[in-house]
Amino acid sequence: MNAYDFAHQIDAVRHRADVLGNQAKISPLPSSEILHQCLEELNTALEELHVAEEELRQQNEELATARQAMELERQRYQELFEFAPDGYLVTDPQGKIQEANRAAARLLCTSQKFLKGKLLINFIPENERRAFRSRLLRLHEMEQIQDWEVRMQTREGIRFDAAISVTMVRDNEGNLNGWRWLVRNITARKQAEAQMHAIRLENLQLQEASRMKSQFLAVMSHELRTPMNAILGFSQLLLRLPYHQFPPQARNMVERIFNSAKRLLALIEDILDFSKLESGRLELRLQEFNLAELVTATTEELRCLAEQKHLTLYIYINLSNPNIINDSDRVRQILVNLLSNAIKFTDIGGVSVEVMEIQDRIMLIVKDTGIGIAKADLKKIFQEFRQVNQCLTRKQGGTGLGLAIVDQLVHLMKGNITVESKLGEGSTFRVELPRIVSS
Structure with missing residues (x-):
């Protein structure tokens, strides 16, 4: 019941009271009966008013509750909006x-x-x-x-x-x-997006540059190797002629041409191998072979280089089973690179090669007493074209690819390589390889 209904009901009660008063004036009934009847009618009207009042009070309470809830909701919305x-x-x-x-x-x-x-x-x-x-x-x-x-x-x-x-x-x-x-x-987000876009663009450019570099190295290596083989072949033919057909000076010149060509061909082979490794095109030719025999033969081939510098060259092999499955040519290449580097940068003392086994893996250790490597340079030595001591490497020769090739070959074989070194105290390279390399 609203206020309008309540007012309407009050008007109805007032109207009924007026009617009762008028009837009392003209009624032939005794005054006591008329009074009693009027009181009854008035009581009935008052009861109806009381009921209406209770309904109105209840509605007012509900309205107050609803208004309070609405105010709380408005306040909550305002706080959410504000904060x-x-x-x-x-x-x-x-x-x-x-x-x-x-x-x-x-x-x-x-x-x-x-x-x-x-x-x-x-x-x-x-x-x-x-x-x-x-x-x-x-x-x-x-x-x-x-x-x-x-x-x-x-x-x-x-x-x-x-x-x-x-x-x-x-x-x-x-x-x-x-x-x-x-x-x-969203300024920070836009800046991050721009930075990510720049990084992606730079990565694409680096990938393209790397691809072009690898392609260039591969093409140039093939192109250079062809005439170099011809130079080696003709030099060998000239050196096979009878000694008296050559003046001593001319024969010495041919020998120098032959040795320089062999050295240049080895450099070209390094570049070609590296380009294949970098592009993922080099595949291992797996076979079973005797590791002890390979290490011994390879070390003996390089012994003459150590003797020219008056260095001692030691071999220690401790294998219960020397047979492994790997690419023998690539294992030999790893050993040749490590040994030739050790001899190249050692002037006093010696170089040792040790082969041992640790459970189902083998360890190749090449140790020298050479010039050593500074701690700051240790993390850089496996990078391509990286030569720690430019003066010495220029004097000794090389492309700076030897250790980079070793590192990538070792990882291709699912192995790992570590190095320990101190300046003036030599270096120790450890190559750990699985006994059986899977394709």
């Missing part, structure tokens, strides 16, 4: 700000009081306002926009990237009443 981490704005249909939360004020570097009554377009850079205004006009057809990326500016003119979501606000009759805006600063 939201993103900027929230409410504007009229023309974009004039009516409400703004704290985050919006911080985002635009001003106060909430200042924002109210200002046009949102004032916080758009001038050169982008036409596009913003055009988009705002189209909002009437779209009703909402999600993650609209625009450039905004603070009150001081500092620009930033923003993501805006806009939702239409309607009145009770469904007409446009304004817009609700969510504004988020």
Whole structure:
């Protein structure tokens, strides 16, 4: 029951009381009977009024409870609006700000009081306002926009990237009443995206450069190897002629041509191997062979180089079963590179080669008493074209690919290589390989 119904019922009781009074004046009944009847009618009316009063009181209590709940809900909404981490704005249909939360004020570097009554377009850079205004006009057809990326500016003119979501606000009759805006600063995200794009672009460029380098090395190595083999072949033919057919000076020149050609061919082979390894085109030819025999034969082949420098060369082999499955040519290549480097950079003392087994793996250890490697350079020695001591390597020769090839071959065999060294005290290289390498 509302207040109007309650007033109407009071009027009805008053009307009934007037009727009773009029009837009492003209009634032929005794006054006591008339009084009793009037009191009964009045009691009935009062009871009805009491019931109506109780209903009205109950409705008032329900209304007060509903009003309190609504106030709590309004307060909760206001707190969510006010303390939201993103900027929230409410504007009229023309974009004039009516409400703004704290985050919006911080985002635009001003106060909430200042924002109210200002046009949102004032916080758009001038050169982008036409596009913003055009988009705002189209909002009437779209009703909402999600993650609209625009450039905004603070009150001081500092620009930033923003993501805006806009939702239409309607009145009770469904007409446009304004817009609700969510504004988020995405400058950090845009910068990160730009940085990631630059990194991806740089990676693509590096990959392309690496591919072109590998292709160039492979092509040039093949092209250089062909004439170099011809030089070696003709030099060998000349050296096979009877001694008396050559003047001593001419024979010495042919020997120098032959030795230089062999050295150059070895460098070309290194470049070709490295290009294959880098492009993933080198495949191992797996077979069973005797590791002890291979290590002994390879070390003996290089003994003459050690003797020329008056170095001792030791071999220690401790294998219960010397047979392994691997690519014998590539294992030999690893050993030759490590041994030749050890001899090349050792002037006093000696070089040792040790072969041992650890469970189902084998260990090749090449140790020297040479010049050693500085701690800062240890992590660089397996990089291609990296030569730690440029003066010495220029004197001794080499491409700087030897250890890079060893490192990649070892990893191709699913092994690992480590090095320990100190300046002036020599170096120790350890190569650990599985006994059986699977294809």
